[in-house]
Amino acid sequence: MPVAELSGVTKRYGEVAALGGISLALERGxxxxxxxxxxxxKTTAVRILLGLARPTTGHAAVFGQDPASRKARLRRGALLQVAKVPETLRVREHIELFSSYYEKPLPLAETIAAAGLGGIENRLFGDLSGGQKQRVLFALAICGNPxxxxxxxxxxxxxxxxxxxxxxxxRGFVARGGSVLLTTHHLEEADALAHRVVVLNHGRIVAEGTPQEIKARTASSGLEDAFLAIVGQSEEMAQEVMQ
Ligand SMILES: Nc1ncnc2c1ncn2[C@@H]1O[C@H](COP(=O)(O)OP(=O)(O)OP(=O)(O)O)[C@@H](O)[C@H]1O
Ligand SMILES: [Mg+2]
Known part of the structure; x- marks a missing residue:
């Protein structure tokens, strides 16, 4: 059973086809x-796996469960593009609060260490720098031991x-057997971290493979050049279909 699965998923918002039928399975580790x-x-796919949006057609599952179910929620952590948490709680209080939502959370000290928050756990969230805030949000994503x-x-x-x-x-999370679906515009980041890359354009998968395979396909030395070539080719094909 895949850890997370989208199978023939489409998502329409009125006239907009955000996803045009994608299938994707994420394995353990x-x-x-x-x-x-x-x-x-990308965010639409993530929101469907979070149970925040429903596929228009197709099927989504997290650990074989409905993504909106309590079972799925307890085994999943997330860091979203636009995340907001109260400014007037301390770092430690945020983690304690979030940990209380889960059945088997990590010990507080472990979460603090794993997110690199040692020394600032008693600061107010609102007093943190942008990077420190991002670390707290990562802590909230992992504190439930997902x-x-x-x-x-x-x-x-x-x-x-x-x-x-x-x-x-x-990497540490993955090395312990965790699975990650990551979206990024930093192609270097995808190259450094990903076992597999899936390229979406206009709601469809236009390329899929290891970073090496994606680069080899376009004879590119870097993933950024390969990405631009793939997206460019898929645009040309879309134009031809429309003509
Ligand atoms: N709630 C919504 N209502 C209407 N349209 C939406 C909604 N959410 C997303 N869309 C549209 O669906 C398409 C896909 O959006 P999505 O946020 O998934 O893109 P993305 O790949 O995450 O982009 P970005 O790199 O900018 O974060 C866009 O055209 C967007 O405007
Ligand atoms: Mg997005």
Whole structure:
């Protein structure tokens, strides 16, 4: 049974086809990077796996359960693109509160260490820097000891050092058997972390493979060049279909 699965999923918002029929399965211990231009449908796919949006057609499951179910929620953690938590709670209080939602949370000290929050656990969230806030949000994603992490652009606004530190934490999570679905516009990040890359454009999967395979397919040395070539080709094909 896949950890997370989308099977023939479409999602329409009125006239907009956010997802045009995608199938994707995430295995245990696997990190899949979901790439695509703005508006490609990445966040929509993540929201469906979070049970925040329902597929228009097709099927979604998390650990074989309905993504909106309590069972799925208890085994999943998420860091969303636009996340808001109260400014006037302390770091430690946020983690304690979130941990209380789960049946088998990590010990507080472990979450603090795993998110690199040692020394700032008694600060108010509102007093933290942007990068420190992002670390707290990562702590909230992992504190329930989930098997699946959904990370929607987790390193936006982080300095190079903080980004690398977060990569190390994500790798640690995967090394312990966790599965991750990651969206990012940093192609270097996908190259560094992903076992498998899935490229979306206009709600459809236009390429899929290891970072090496994706690069080899377009004879590109970097994943960024490969990505641009793939998205460019898929645009041309879409134009031809329309003519
Ligand atoms: N709640 C909504 N109502 C209407 N349209 C929506 C809604 N959510 C997403 N869309 C549309 O669906 C499409 C896909 O959006 P989505 O947020 O999934 O893209 P994305 O790949 O995450 O983009 P980005 O890289 O900018 O985060 C866009 O055209 C967007 O405007
Ligand atoms: Mg998005």
């Amino acid at each position: 696997e990190l899949v990077a979901l790439l695509g231009p703005n508006g490609a449908g 098997g699946l992490l959904l990370l929607d652009e987790p390193t936006v606004g982080l300095d190079v050092e903080s980004r690398r530190a977060l990569w190390a934490r994500i």
